[in-house]
Amino acid sequence: MGAIPPVADGAKSYRITRDRAGRWHVAFAVVPAPIAGPGTGAAVGVDRGVVVSAALSTGELLTALALRDSEKARLLRLQRKLARAQRGSNRRGKVKTAIARLKARETDRRKDWVEKTSTRLAREFDVIAVENLKIANMTRSAKGTAEVPGRGVRRKAGLNRGILANGWDQLVTRLEQKAPGRMVKVDPRFTSQRCSACGVVDREAPESQAVFRCRSCGFAANADVNAALNIRFAAGHAVAARGGPPLGEPANREPQRDHLPVW
Ligand SMILES: [Zn+2]
Numbered sequence: 001m002g003a004i005p006p007v008a009d010g011a012k013s014y015r016i017t018r019d020r021a022g023r024w025h026v027a028f029a030v031v032p033a034p035i036a037g038p039g040t041g042a043a044v045g046v047d048r049g050v051v052v053s054a055a056l057s058t059g060e061l062l063t064a065l066a067l068r069d070s071e072k073a074r075l076l077r078l079q080r081k082l083a084r085a086q087r088g089s090n091r092r093g094k095v096k097t098a099i100a101r102l103k104a105r106e107t108d109r110r111k112d113w114v115e116k117t118s119t120r121l122a123r124e125f126d127v128i129a130v131e132n133l134k135i136a137n138m139t140r141s142a143k144g145t146a147e148v149p150g151r152g153v154r155r156k157a158g159l160n161r162g163i164l165a166n167g168w169d170q171l172v173t174r175l176e177q178k179a180p181g182r183m184v185k186v187d188p189r190f191t192s193q194r195c196s197a198c199g200v201v202d203r204e205a206p207e208s209q210a211v212f213r214c215r216s217c218g219f220a221a222n223a224d225v226n227a228a229l230n231i232r233f234a235a236g237h238a239v240a241a242r243g244g245p246p247l248g249e250p251a252n253r254e255p256q257r258d259h260l261p262v263w
Pocket residue numbers: 195196197198199200214215216217218219
Protein backbone atom coordinates (compact mmCIF):
# COMPACT_ATOMS: atom_id res chain seq x y z
CA MET A 1 0.00 0.00 0.00
CA GLY A 2 1.36 3.41 -0.94
CA ALA A 3 1.40 6.58 1.08
CA ILE A 4 -1.96 8.15 1.70
CA PRO A 5 -2.11 11.56 -0.02
CA PRO A 6 -3.26 14.53 2.03
CA VAL A 7 -6.97 15.21 1.91
CA ALA A 8 -7.91 18.49 0.25
CA ASP A 9 -9.32 21.26 2.42
CA GLY A 10 -13.07 21.40 2.29
CA ALA A 11 -13.55 17.68 1.79
CA LYS A 12 -16.65 16.78 3.75
CA SER A 13 -17.55 13.34 2.57
CA TYR A 14 -16.03 10.54 0.60
CA ARG A 15 -17.10 7.57 -1.41
CA ILE A 16 -15.20 4.37 -2.03
CA THR A 17 -15.81 2.65 -5.32
CA ARG A 18 -14.28 -0.08 -7.43
CA ASP A 19 -14.38 0.56 -11.15
CA ARG A 20 -14.81 -1.94 -13.94
CA ALA A 21 -11.06 -2.11 -14.37
CA GLY A 22 -10.76 -3.37 -10.80
CA ARG A 23 -9.25 -0.13 -9.46
CA TRP A 24 -10.29 1.14 -6.08
CA HIS A 25 -11.10 4.85 -5.77
CA VAL A 26 -11.64 7.09 -2.79
CA ALA A 27 -13.50 10.13 -4.06
CA PHE A 28 -13.72 13.16 -1.81
CA ALA A 29 -16.56 15.53 -2.55
CA VAL A 30 -14.53 18.72 -2.88
CA VAL A 31 -15.91 21.89 -4.36
CA PRO A 32 -12.99 23.60 -6.11
CA ALA A 33 -12.11 27.09 -4.90
CA PRO A 34 -13.27 30.01 -7.05
CA ILE A 35 -10.69 31.31 -9.54
CA ALA A 36 -10.28 35.04 -10.12
CA GLY A 37 -11.17 36.31 -13.60
CA PRO A 38 -8.99 38.80 -15.49
CA GLY A 39 -11.10 41.80 -14.40
CA THR A 40 -11.31 43.19 -17.93
CA GLY A 41 -14.94 42.28 -18.58
CA ALA A 42 -13.83 39.73 -21.16
CA ALA A 43 -16.73 37.47 -22.08
CA VAL A 44 -16.89 34.20 -23.93
CA GLY A 45 -19.74 32.15 -25.36
CA VAL A 46 -19.28 28.39 -25.10
CA ASP A 47 -21.34 26.03 -27.23
CA ARG A 48 -21.51 22.34 -26.58
CA GLY A 49 -20.42 21.05 -29.91
CA VAL A 50 -21.57 18.08 -31.88
CA VAL A 51 -18.37 17.56 -33.82
CA VAL A 52 -16.10 19.05 -31.15
CA SER A 53 -16.46 18.99 -27.37
CA ALA A 54 -16.90 22.74 -27.05
CA ALA A 55 -16.69 25.73 -29.37
CA LEU A 56 -15.70 29.18 -28.11
CA SER A 57 -16.88 32.50 -29.50
CA THR A 58 -13.19 33.32 -30.02
CA GLY A 59 -13.26 30.74 -32.82
CA GLU A 60 -11.40 28.13 -30.84
CA LEU A 61 -12.58 24.53 -31.00
CA LEU A 62 -11.87 22.38 -27.96
CA THR A 63 -11.82 18.62 -28.08
CA ALA A 64 -11.65 16.37 -25.09
CA LEU A 65 -9.05 13.70 -25.62
CA ALA A 66 -10.83 10.41 -25.91
CA LEU A 67 -9.29 7.17 -27.01
CA ARG A 68 -6.65 7.29 -29.73
CA ASP A 69 -7.37 5.51 -33.00
CA SER A 70 -5.14 2.60 -32.06
CA GLU A 71 -6.96 2.30 -28.73
CA LYS A 72 -10.35 2.45 -30.45
CA ALA A 73 -9.25 -0.30 -32.81
CA ARG A 74 -8.11 -2.37 -29.85
CA LEU A 75 -11.43 -1.83 -28.08
CA LEU A 76 -13.27 -3.02 -31.17
CA ARG A 77 -11.10 -6.13 -31.38
CA LEU A 78 -11.70 -6.86 -27.71
CA GLN A 79 -15.45 -6.43 -28.06
CA ARG A 80 -15.46 -8.90 -30.95
CA LYS A 81 -13.44 -11.31 -28.83
CA LEU A 82 -15.90 -10.91 -25.99
CA ALA A 83 -18.80 -11.79 -28.29
CA ARG A 84 -17.03 -15.02 -29.23
CA ALA A 85 -15.83 -15.96 -25.74
CA GLN A 86 -17.74 -18.58 -23.83
CA ARG A 87 -19.80 -17.44 -20.89
CA GLY A 88 -18.10 -17.95 -17.56
CA SER A 89 -14.76 -18.77 -19.18
CA ASN A 90 -11.45 -17.44 -17.92
CA ARG A 91 -10.77 -15.87 -21.27
CA ARG A 92 -14.02 -13.95 -21.15
CA GLY A 93 -13.10 -12.50 -17.75
CA LYS A 94 -9.72 -11.35 -19.05
CA VAL A 95 -11.26 -9.69 -22.11
CA LYS A 96 -13.84 -7.94 -19.95
CA THR A 97 -11.12 -6.52 -17.70
CA ALA A 98 -9.13 -5.29 -20.70
CA ILE A 99 -12.23 -3.53 -22.07
CA ALA A 100 -12.91 -1.95 -18.68
CA ARG A 101 -9.34 -0.65 -18.49
CA LEU A 102 -9.67 1.12 -21.83
CA LYS A 103 -13.00 2.66 -20.82
CA ALA A 104 -11.54 3.81 -17.51
CA ARG A 105 -8.69 5.47 -19.41
CA GLU A 106 -11.22 7.37 -21.53
CA THR A 107 -13.07 8.53 -18.39
CA ASP A 108 -9.83 9.71 -16.78
CA ARG A 109 -8.87 11.74 -19.85
CA ARG A 110 -12.29 13.36 -20.02
CA LYS A 111 -12.15 14.36 -16.35
CA ASP A 112 -8.70 15.82 -16.86
CA TRP A 113 -9.95 17.81 -19.85
CA VAL A 114 -12.90 19.13 -17.82
CA GLU A 115 -10.61 20.33 -15.01
CA LYS A 116 -8.09 22.01 -17.31
CA THR A 117 -10.70 23.61 -19.56
CA SER A 118 -12.83 24.94 -16.69
CA THR A 119 -9.77 26.41 -14.95
CA ARG A 120 -8.58 28.07 -18.14
CA LEU A 121 -11.98 29.61 -18.99
CA ALA A 122 -12.53 30.84 -15.42
CA ARG A 123 -9.10 32.51 -15.48
CA GLU A 124 -9.29 34.08 -18.95
CA PHE A 125 -12.86 35.39 -18.96
CA ASP A 126 -14.96 37.40 -16.53
CA VAL A 127 -18.24 36.30 -18.06
CA ILE A 128 -18.80 32.78 -19.33
CA ALA A 129 -22.01 32.18 -21.25
CA VAL A 130 -23.55 28.81 -21.98
CA GLU A 131 -26.98 27.68 -23.04
CA ASN A 132 -29.57 27.07 -20.36
CA LEU A 133 -29.71 23.30 -20.26
CA LYS A 134 -33.16 23.14 -18.68
CA ILE A 135 -34.63 24.99 -21.63
CA ALA A 136 -32.35 23.15 -24.02
CA ASN A 137 -33.67 19.81 -22.84
CA MET A 138 -37.22 20.92 -23.54
CA THR A 139 -36.59 22.47 -26.92
CA ARG A 140 -33.95 20.18 -28.28
CA SER A 141 -35.56 16.80 -28.27
CA ALA A 142 -34.43 14.80 -31.25
CA LYS A 143 -38.01 14.83 -32.50
CA GLY A 144 -38.15 18.59 -32.49
CA THR A 145 -40.85 20.97 -31.35
CA ALA A 146 -42.99 23.65 -32.90
CA GLU A 147 -40.58 26.24 -31.56
CA VAL A 148 -37.39 24.72 -32.89
CA PRO A 149 -38.16 22.73 -35.98
CA GLY A 150 -35.96 21.81 -38.85
CA ARG A 151 -32.22 21.66 -39.16
CA GLY A 152 -31.39 23.25 -35.86
CA VAL A 153 -32.96 20.27 -34.20
CA ARG A 154 -31.45 17.77 -36.57
CA ARG A 155 -28.05 19.30 -35.96
CA LYS A 156 -28.44 18.49 -32.28
CA ALA A 157 -30.09 15.12 -32.79
CA GLY A 158 -28.29 12.37 -31.02
CA LEU A 159 -26.63 15.00 -28.86
CA ASN A 160 -27.31 13.17 -25.63
CA ARG A 161 -24.68 10.63 -26.53
CA GLY A 162 -22.30 13.43 -27.44
CA ILE A 163 -22.88 15.24 -24.16
CA LEU A 164 -22.00 12.11 -22.25
CA ALA A 165 -18.92 11.48 -24.33
CA ASN A 166 -17.75 15.06 -24.08
CA GLY A 167 -18.44 15.63 -20.41
CA TRP A 168 -20.50 18.74 -21.04
CA ASP A 169 -22.43 18.50 -17.77
CA GLN A 170 -19.20 18.04 -15.84
CA LEU A 171 -17.72 21.09 -17.55
CA VAL A 172 -20.70 23.32 -16.68
CA THR A 173 -20.71 22.10 -13.07
CA ARG A 174 -17.00 22.87 -12.69
CA LEU A 175 -17.41 26.29 -14.32
CA GLU A 176 -20.18 27.15 -11.86
CA GLN A 177 -17.84 26.23 -9.01
CA LYS A 178 -14.72 27.92 -10.35
CA ALA A 179 -16.47 31.05 -11.70
CA PRO A 180 -19.40 31.53 -9.30
CA GLY A 181 -21.60 34.49 -10.20
CA ARG A 182 -19.81 34.90 -13.53
CA MET A 183 -21.83 32.37 -15.51
CA VAL A 184 -24.67 33.50 -17.74
CA LYS A 185 -27.19 30.98 -19.03
CA VAL A 186 -28.98 32.02 -22.17
CA ASP A 187 -32.09 30.84 -23.97
CA PRO A 188 -30.87 28.27 -26.49
CA ARG A 189 -33.58 28.97 -29.03
CA PHE A 190 -32.15 29.98 -32.38
CA THR A 191 -28.51 29.92 -31.27
CA SER A 192 -27.81 27.47 -34.06
CA GLN A 193 -30.10 29.09 -36.63
CA ARG A 194 -29.26 32.76 -36.09
CA CYS A 195 -26.50 34.37 -38.14
CA SER A 196 -24.07 35.85 -35.62
CA ALA A 197 -22.95 38.42 -38.22
CA CYS A 198 -26.27 39.95 -39.35
CA GLY A 199 -28.78 38.55 -36.84
CA VAL A 200 -31.09 36.93 -39.41
CA VAL A 201 -32.64 33.67 -38.23
CA ASP A 202 -32.46 31.19 -41.07
CA ARG A 203 -33.42 27.57 -40.56
CA GLU A 204 -31.54 26.52 -43.67
CA ALA A 205 -28.29 28.25 -42.74
CA PRO A 206 -26.81 25.37 -40.73
CA GLU A 207 -25.80 23.39 -43.83
CA SER A 208 -24.34 20.53 -41.90
CA GLN A 209 -23.11 19.73 -38.43
CA ALA A 210 -19.97 21.69 -39.21
CA VAL A 211 -20.90 24.51 -41.59
CA PHE A 212 -23.08 27.56 -41.07
CA ARG A 213 -23.67 29.71 -44.14
CA CYS A 214 -25.93 32.77 -43.98
CA ARG A 215 -27.97 33.30 -47.14
CA SER A 216 -28.64 36.93 -46.22
CA CYS A 217 -25.11 38.27 -45.71
CA GLY A 218 -22.88 35.42 -46.85
CA PHE A 219 -21.24 34.96 -43.45
CA ALA A 220 -19.82 31.46 -43.15
CA ALA A 221 -18.36 29.84 -40.08
CA ASN A 222 -18.05 26.64 -38.17
CA ALA A 223 -21.63 25.97 -37.02
CA ASP A 224 -20.62 25.54 -33.38
CA VAL A 225 -18.54 28.74 -33.40
CA ASN A 226 -21.49 30.65 -34.89
CA ALA A 227 -23.65 29.28 -32.06
CA ALA A 228 -21.00 30.27 -29.48
CA LEU A 229 -21.01 33.82 -30.90
CA ASN A 230 -24.80 33.93 -30.54
CA ILE A 231 -24.53 32.69 -26.96
CA ARG A 232 -22.05 35.47 -26.20
CA PHE A 233 -24.36 37.99 -27.89
CA ALA A 234 -27.36 36.80 -25.83
CA ALA A 235 -25.25 37.01 -22.67
CA GLY A 236 -24.47 40.66 -23.47
CA HIS A 237 -28.21 41.38 -23.54
CA ALA A 238 -28.74 39.48 -20.29
CA VAL A 239 -25.95 41.40 -18.52
CA ALA A 240 -27.19 44.76 -19.86
CA ALA A 241 -30.74 43.91 -18.74
CA ARG A 242 -29.41 43.42 -15.21
CA GLY A 243 -27.79 46.83 -15.41
CA GLY A 244 -24.28 45.45 -15.77
CA PRO A 245 -21.48 46.97 -17.85
CA PRO A 246 -21.10 46.08 -21.53
CA LEU A 247 -19.05 42.98 -22.11
CA GLY A 248 -15.38 43.54 -22.89
CA GLU A 249 -13.42 42.15 -25.76
CA PRO A 250 -12.33 38.54 -25.60
CA ALA A 251 -9.03 38.18 -23.79
CA ASN A 252 -7.69 35.98 -26.55
CA ARG A 253 -7.40 37.67 -29.87
CA GLU A 254 -7.36 35.00 -32.50
CA PRO A 255 -6.01 35.82 -35.97
CA GLN A 256 -9.46 35.20 -37.51
CA ARG A 257 -10.93 37.68 -35.04
CA ASP A 258 -10.81 40.37 -37.77
CA HIS A 259 -13.36 38.43 -39.77
CA LEU A 260 -15.70 37.91 -36.87
CA PRO A 261 -18.37 40.45 -36.01
CA VAL A 262 -17.66 42.65 -33.04
CA TRP A 263 -20.64 43.32 -30.83
ZN1 LIG B 1 -25.92 36.88 -41.98
